[in-house]
Amino acid sequence: MAYRKTEAVLKKQAMTRERIVRAATELVVDEGYAGCSMAGVARRAEVATGSIYQFFPSKGELFAEVFRTAVSREVVAASQAGAEKLTSSARASILAAVETFCTRAMRSPKMAYALIAEPVDPLVEAERLVFHQSFSDILASAIVAAIAAGEIPDQDAGITAAGIVGAISDVLVLPLSRGDTGEKVLPALLAFVGRALGRPD
Amino acid sequence: MAYRKTEAVLKKQAMTRERIVRAATELVVDEGYAGCSMAGVARRAEVATGSIYQFFPSKGELFAEVFRTAVSREVVAASQAGAEKLTSSARASILAAVETFCTRAMRSPKMAYALIAEPVDPLVEAERLVFHQSFSDILASAIVAAIAAGEIPDQDAGITAAGIVGAISDVLVLPLSRGDTGEKVLPALLAFVGRALGRPD
DNA sequence: GGAAGAATTGAACCTTGCTTCAGACCTACG
DNA sequence: CGTAGGTCTGAAGCAAGGTTCAATTCTTCC
Numbered sequence: 001m002a003y004r005k006t007e008a009v010l011k012k013q014a015m016t017r018e019r020i021v022r023a024a025t026e027l028v029v030d031e032g033y034a035g036c037s038m039a040g041v042a043r044r045a046e047v048a049t050g051s052i053y054q055f056f057p058s059k060g061e062l063f064a065e066v067f068r069t070a071v072s073r074e075v076v077a078a079s080q081a082g083a084e085k086l087t088s089s090a091r092a093s094i095l096a097a098v099e100t101f102c103t104r105a106m107r108s109p110k111m112a113y114a115l116i117a118e119p120v121d122p123l124v125e126a127e128r129l130v131f132h133q134s135f136s137d138i139l140a141s142a143i144v145a146a147i148a149a150g151e152i153p154d155q156d157a158g159i160t161a162a163g164i165v166g167a168i169s170d171v172l173v174l175p176l177s178r179g180d181t182g183e184k185v186l187p188a189l190l191a192f193v194g195r196a197l198g199r200p201d
Numbered sequence: 202m203a204y205r206k207t208e209a210v211l212k213k214q215a216m217t218r219e220r221i222v223r224a225a226t227e228l229v230v231d232e233g234y235a236g237c238s239m240a241g242v243a244r245r246a247e248v249a250t251g252s253i254y255q256f257f258p259s260k261g262e263l264f265a266e267v268f269r270t271a272v273s274r275e276v277v278a279a280s281q282a283g284a285e286k287l288t289s290s291a292r293a294s295i296l297a298a299v300e301t302f303c304t305r306a307m308r309s310p311k312m313a314y315a316l317i318a319e320p321v322d323p324l325v326e327a328e329r330l331v332f333h334q335s336f337s338d339i340l341a342s343a344i345v346a347a348i349a350a351g352e353i354p355d356q357d358a359g360i361t362a363a364g365i366v367g368a369i370s371d372v373l374v375l376p377l378s379r380g381d382t383g384e385k386v387l388p389a390l391l392a393f394v395g396r397a398l399g400r401p402d
Numbered sequence: 403g404g405a406a407g408a409a410t411t412g413a414a415c416c417t418t419g420c421t422t423c424a425g426a427c428c429t430a431c432g
Numbered sequence: 433c434g435t436a437g438g439t440c441t442g443a444a445g446c447a448a449g450g451t452t453c454a455a456t457t458c459t460t461c462c
Binding site for chain 3: 013047048054
Binding site for chain 2: 430
């Protein structure tokens, strides 16, 4: 046995892997999923196409990771924003989460469009479902809290949450797919969400 | 000149064309867009693969027509349902349109999923946007009427309409993608839409 | 330095399914 | 009938892009 992986090699590989994920992410941010090819990722990461396959078994798996990471980033940001407002009111907390999500989406429209609505392969599609679901779950628990606090009327929290996520998606999709910032829709969207939550009877 | 298209030939061709569109539509209803290949359409329509290209320049164009037809059918059904309730109240009219849409969607889940959310090619994707837009437009004008009638508070009708379409989509997507009927979500969804429209102050 | 073995390269390969097209078959009309 | 021209067939062609792999380069350790 004349060769054994050393610490340095492992570290270098980890960096390469990360560079690949970063390159793929940047490609989605810049061009959308449609503009992503393995060759393109390789070029941007400065590795050979074949090298990607040392770290990921397929294109689907690579981009599933890209999406998963992006999703978790967004979910954390939104739920943090919600948590910060929790002291004032449950309503405000929900609206803050929604607003944060929208603001961030408008900052990377291509990525947001990819996460929300762009056609992608099945493996990646699954991550998108996770995204809608995760975000919906955050809202749902906030909604449950708001109901308990008597701030909004009794309702099916899961449906309301899914409805809000859907409303955000559809309202943003057109602006986002154009690369437009769609800044002016935000107030109206927040008003919509506010009404959809309802007022205590 | 020893040949000139006769009435009978034209008629036969029109029938063939229609058979192709019908076969393609049935395929989407049965298998979703993912299960549609040109060979499959040809088999089902009992023509040769090549014959399809006598009527449609590409797969995208064929399915764009399939989607366009399906969309207009749904839009007509929903707006009719809305119009029928218009005498009672503008609110009721909007809710009737939404309910009709959902009920019909649940009857052909694969087609509904394809129209709402399934990954498709760009040409067909455009039709999907038209779908969301058309449905949104119907709701928007009903919403404008409701505002004018003082039944709901002043609001950006376009955003509310888009929000409602999005909410419907997202609430239905999970059930639909599973082929589930999702019957129990309808009341909660209608309640959501009702709240989102708002009550006069 | 050199042998053993791992990582990396990138051009060739392969798969999938849309599209084409040369030939067979019809239809119209003299 | 015959011929001119259209229509239909379905297997072959082809494009795009993901994946593979023989050759090369690098890493470890004696």
